Amino acid sequence: QVQLVESGGGLVQPGDSLRLSCEASGSIFSMNVMGWYRQAPGSERALVAAKFSRGGTNYADSVEGRFTISRDNAKNTVYLQMNSLKPEDTAVYYCFFRDFKNREYWGQGTQVTVSS
Numbered sequence: 001q002v003q004l005v006e007s008g009g010g011l012v013q014p015g016d017s018l019r020l021s022c023e024a025s026g027s028i029f030s031m032n033v034m035g036w037y038r039q040a041p042g043s044e045r046a047l048v049a050a051k052f053s054r055g056g057t058n059y060a061d062s063v064e065g066r067f068t069i070s071r072d073n074a075k076n077t078v079y080l081q082m083n084s085l086k087p088e089d090t091a092v093y094y095c096f097f098r099d100f101k102n103r104e105y106w107g108q109g110t111q112v113t114v115s116s
Contacts, residue, residue: 009110022095
C-alpha cells in the first residue's frame, strides 16, 4: 500500500503562481511514476503532469510551458509548480502514484481556484 498526502492548494488570482506538493509513504519501490490529475466540475479527470522515477516527464498541452513537475526521490515527494494560472486551471488536483506493477494510488485531492 502507498499513502499520498497533498498540500498547497488554494484561491489565487489569474496570473498568480501556486505550488502543490505530494508526499508518498508505504511500499515504494524504485521504479514508479508520480504526478497530478485534475478534475473540474462537469469534466472527467485528466492528466496534468507526470514524472517517472528515472526522469521522463509528460505534460498536458494546456499546461505546457506554465507548469513544471519535479520530484525528490529521496523524500518520495512530487511537486507541481504552477505559474501564470488561468481561471480554466480551476479544479480539484489529485496526486497519483503508479508502481512497476501498474497499481495506482490516489491522494485525497486539493482544490485550486483561480478567480479575480
